[in-house]
Amino acid sequence: MRTSCHDQGDESRRLSYTQRREFEFDRGGVPFDGTLVQPPVEDLDSRQTEKYRNLIGAASVQKMLEARDLVSRADKLTVAAWMLFAERPQSLFPSAHVRVLQYSGSERGVGARMNLLEGRDIRCEGSIPEQIEKASHTIAQWMPRVEALAPDGKFRSRPIIPHDAWLEGLVNAVLHRSYSMAGDHIRVEIFANRVEIESPGRFPGLVDPNNPLKISRYARNPRIVRVCSDLGISRELGEGIRRIFEEMRAKGLTDPVYQQSSGSVRLVLSSANALPQEVLNKLPKQAVGVLDAMRLENRPLGTGEIVSLTGLTRPTVLRHLRRLQDTGIIIWEGQSQSDPRASWRLL
Known part of the structure; x- marks a missing residue:
């Protein structure tokens, strides 16, 4: 059997056939979502194709498919066309779905100690837009909620993880997963204290998952991403990971964590506060509001800017x-008290 090696820093590791093929797709050439499938154009769901045709103003479905490189010159559909517009793409790609699970505690458990809640394990199938819609609806319904102090000084119910943070994580997983890796699906696991989203496929090249904010824009499935951008599901701006960080920081939660295995990437969104509870308990409500404003901006701020942001x-x-x-959460940087460039920065 033919094998190959891939350099990783000072190491070389032997690649399996699946890993080698993934590496070749990521390195260049035609992405997997541009490869061809056997079903004819007529097998696509006319309801979905007509909706998209009208959206982009194409004269016909054929013209629409050609405009987005979803069909070959020989009228063969691409993987992207099938995943985006087939009524049930899983007939060709059984693992191309999102599975949502909810557990009763903070651990999965095993065997008789499995903590999976009854009826809280569903598979969201259909086209990619339908999968995202079904999964997001389910996650929103199942997300645990807590009573938290709101800006108006009253305790209100809120989800343990900000809606936009987990939704961005879900969309990223569906749009950027490796569809060439058969046999595995996207899993969204909801625990009492966190949400984990795992998708098949590694980050491209030698990306360091320990520094996700420095990951450059990359589209494993450029055709799928383009259509989903047209549909308003995503934006082709490469800002998904940054937005997840901003949403978590805005709520005072710990930063997202990315974990990479030999064949998948997992995003962990924890409901833990970025600061220890004993520290938060000692801070006045308005001080926490100032801290939240600085987190939301995520850059050094002058005193005047913070005044404008908080209204205090x-x-x-x-x-x-x-x-x-004094608590060691922020630091002042400047030459003197009258320095116009002086600023406050989060540590």
Whole structure:
């Protein structure tokens, strides 16, 4: 059997056939979503193709498919066309679906100790837009909620993970998963204290998952991404990971964690506070509001900018900033008290 090796830093590891094929798709040439499938154009779901045809103003379904490189010159459909517009793409790609599970605690458990809740294991099938819609509806319904202090000073119910954070993670998983890796599907696992989203396929090349904010824009499935951008499901801006971080930080939660195995990437979104609870308990409500404003901006800010963001008076903002500084959460950087470029920065 033919094998090959792939350099990883100072290491070389032997690649399996599946891994070698993935590496070749990622390295260049025709992406997997541009390869061809056997079903004819007539087998696509006319309801979905007509909706998209009208959206982009194509004269016909054929013209629409040609405009997005979803069909070959010989009128053969691409994988992308089938995944996006077939009534049930799983007839050719059985593992191309999203599985949503919910557990009763913070661990999966095994055997008789399995913590999976009854009726909380569903598979969301259909076209890619339908999978995302079904899965997001289910996740929103099943997401645990907590009572938390709102900006108006009242306790209100909120999901443990911000909606936009897990939704961005779900969309990224569906759009960028490896559809050439048969036998595995996307899993969204909901626990009492976190959400985990795992999808087949590694990050491209030698990307370091420990530094996800430095991952450059990459589309494993460019045809799928383009159509989903037209549909308003995603944006071709390469900002998905950054947006997840911003949503988590805005709510004062710990940063997202990416874990990469030999054949998949897992995103972990934890409901744990970025600061220890004993520290939060000592901070005035308005000080936490100042901290949240700085997290949301995620850049060094001048005192005047923080005043504008929070709506508090300058003396009040300064008092809270010094309190946060004493706690070791932020730092002041400047040459002197009158330095116009002085700023406050999160540690």
